[in-house]
Amino acid sequence: MLTLQNASVMRGRMLTLDDVSLSLAAGRTLAVVGESGAGKSTLIAAVLGLVKLHRGRIAWNDAPVATIRPALVMQEPRAAFNPALNLRRSVMEPLTARRLTPDPVRLARFCDGLELPRDLLDRRPDQVSIGQAQRVGILRALIAAPPLVLFDEPLSALDAVTQKHTARLIAQLQAEEGFAALIVTHDLGYAAAYADDIAVLRAGRLQEVQPAHAFIAAPQTEYGHTLRDAAFALGALEHVA
Amino acid sequence: MTINITDLSAIRSGRTILHPTSLTLAPGERVGLVGASGSGKSTLGHALVDALRAQGRMVAHVPQSPDEALDPLRSMGFHWREAERALGASPDPAERDAIFAALRIDGGDLRKRPWNWSRGMQQRFVIAMALIGKPLLIVLDEPTSALDPVVAANTMELLDTYLSNRRTACLLITHDLGLAARRVERLMVMDGGRIVEDTPTVRLLDAPRTQAARALCAHRNWLALPC
Numbered sequence: 001m002l003t004l005q006n007a008s009v010m011r012g013r014m015l016t017l018d019d020v021s022l023s024l025a026a027g028r029t030l031a032v033v034g035e036s037g038a039g040k041s042t043l044i045a046a047v048l049g050l051v052k053l054h055r056g057r058i059a060w061n062d063a064p065v066a067t068i069r070p071a072l073v074m075q076e077p078r079a080a081f082n083p084a085l086n087l088r089r090s091v092m093e094p095l096t097a098r099r100l101t102p103d104p105v106r107l108a109r110f111c112d113g114l115e116l117p118r119d120l121l122d123r124r125p126d127q128v129s130i131g132q133a134q135r136v137g138i139l140r141a142l143i144a145a146p147p148l149v150l151f152d153e154p155l156s157a158l159d160a161v162t163q164k165h166t167a168r169l170i171a172q173l174q175a176e177e178g179f180a181a182l183i184v185t186h187d188l189g190y191a192a193a194y195a196d197d198i199a200v201l202r203a204g205r206l207q208e209v210q211p212a213h214a215f216i217a218a219p220q221t222e223y224g225h226t227l228r229d230a231a232f233a234l235g236a237l238e239h240v241a
Numbered sequence: 242m243t244i245n246i247t248d249l250s251a252i253r254s255g256r257t258i259l260h261p262t263s264l265t266l267a268p269g270e271r272v273g274l275v276g277a278s279g280s281g282k283s284t285l286g287h288a289l290v291d292a293l294r295a296q297g298r299m300v301a302h303v304p305q306s307p308d309e310a311l312d313p314l315r316s317m318g319f320h321w322r323e324a325e326r327a328l329g330a331s332p333d334p335a336e337r338d339a340i341f342a343a344l345r346i347d348g349g350d351l352r353k354r355p356w357n358w359s360r361g362m363q364q365r366f367v368i369a370m371a372l373i374g375k376p377l378l379i380v381l382d383e384p385t386s387a388l389d390p391v392v393a394a395n396t397m398e399l400l401d402t403y404l405s406n407r408r409t410a411c412l413l414i415t416h417d418l419g420l421a422a423r424r425v426e427r428l429m430v431m432d433g434g435r436i437v438e439d440t441p442t443v444r445l446l447d448a449p450r451t452q453a454a455r456a457l458c459a460h461r462n463w464l465a466l467p468c
Contacts, residue, residue, distance in 0.1 A: 034389075035389035035390070035391055035392070036359070036361055036389045129278075129279075130278065131278075156386075158278070159277045159278040159416035160416045160417045160418060160419070160457065160460055160461075161277055161416075161456050161457060161460040162277070162278070163460075164460040164463065165460070167463075186389050186390055187390075188390065189419075189462070189463040190463060192463060193463035194463075226391055227390060227391060229394070230390040230391040230393065230394035230395075231390055231394075233394035233397065233398070233423075234385070234390060234393055234394050234397065234419070234420055234423075235417070235419030235420045235421075235422060235423045235461075236390070236419060236420075236463070237463075238419060238461070238462050
């Protein structure tokens with residue numbers, strides 16, 4: 001289980017993450033939503049250990065998160081890969097870095113699950129579509145079987161149809177692999193459809209955290225209401241509540 | 242004035258990315274142009290804007306990325322004055338302040354260059370420029386995809402009000418049928434560089450005829466997905 005206890009991050013003189021306490025159990029999905037500058041990316045950086053905590057602690061079952069080597073799926077699918085390498089080499093990096101041998105059966109199963117043609121991995125990032133590149137990004141994240149996967153706006157670069165298709169593939173793989181998913185998104189429709197819990201961040205502070213359906217039905221904070229109503233106005237929540 | 246354009250097309254590197262296309266928009270009509278990535282939506286938007294400008298018509302265009310609209314070497318104030326001249330509007334500081342306040346960019350320093358503003362503010366500034374004067378048509382290419390939801394919803398409301406108060410027609414380009422369905426009365430679906438369906442919004446949602454339209458309709462809502 002991932003736990004954040006009073007986690008705070010200081011950038012300059014400002015707290016970009018301010019006293020945030022959250023937990024995410026194995027196999028579950030937590031969506032963190034909020035506007036630009038809310039501290040969503042800082043939260044991911046803090047969990048990954050890329051920024052130092054000013055106060056509080058972040059742990060996976062009482063051990064440092066780094067010990068379980070969490071994986072990250074990034075927002076810009078093509079930019080997430082070394083443009084000079086073919087995709088296979090990038091995908092294998094989490095294994096080669098740990099001197100593990102790739103399991104061809106597992107790789108084939110992921111390729112099928114993510115609807116990636118077998119020869120696609122022999123291409124470079126600029127030779128595949130954005131949707132395919134993002135699915136390869138998911139493949140790379142899962143190849144070394146991490147118990148925790150962080151998703152930083154995983155669908156925002158994709159078109160509406162591809163978004164929903166990719167979300168479903170992620171959920172299917174999560175059911176098979178059992179990883180915990182921490183998803184940072186500004187798409188409340190996605191969060192409502194796929195997350196167990198929704199946490200609302202604003203200006204680095206946790207506004208509220210609730211089961212997804214409860215949040216959509218009745219946000220507890222004024223800002224939660226504003227966010228939900230905006231998602232309705234944008235057509236992202238039709239037929240959800 | 243009715244907009245009537247015939248035979249728009251585009252070829253890049255020997256590949257036809259927009260097949261000959263004609264379209265008509267009634268004064269004040271709001272039309273959505275929807276389709277997957279790479280279906281030719283933005284290309285059609287660009288071609289339409291170019292064709293109308295070549296006819297001497299006043300058209301406002303909000304491109305997908307503010308980088309396309311803003312010169313990194315010019316101040317924001319320069320862009321604003323240039324837009325006023327291009328759209329034939331006399332400078333009206335009161336109107337400018339009202340638009341800026343509504344789009345929440347009134348705190349921005351106009352003496353600065355685009356890269357001193359945040360991306361979201363740049364995008365809202367470009368939308369603000371499109372609201373100057375009374376153009377015949379405003380083409381909005383994914384106007385809200387770079388904005389966070391609260392600002393995006395406010396921006397769409399403001400655009401609705403603006404369009405209702407004028408006889409400006411609107412072409413809303415988006416991959417998001419859910420967004421378009423709430424804002425326009427007519428939808429055009431693009432696939433492979435062609436408009437494959439052009440129909441009232443209600444009818445498209447009820448009975449999509451083409452495969453591209455069926456895919457968009459089936460994936461309109463996060464929870465109403467086909468298995």
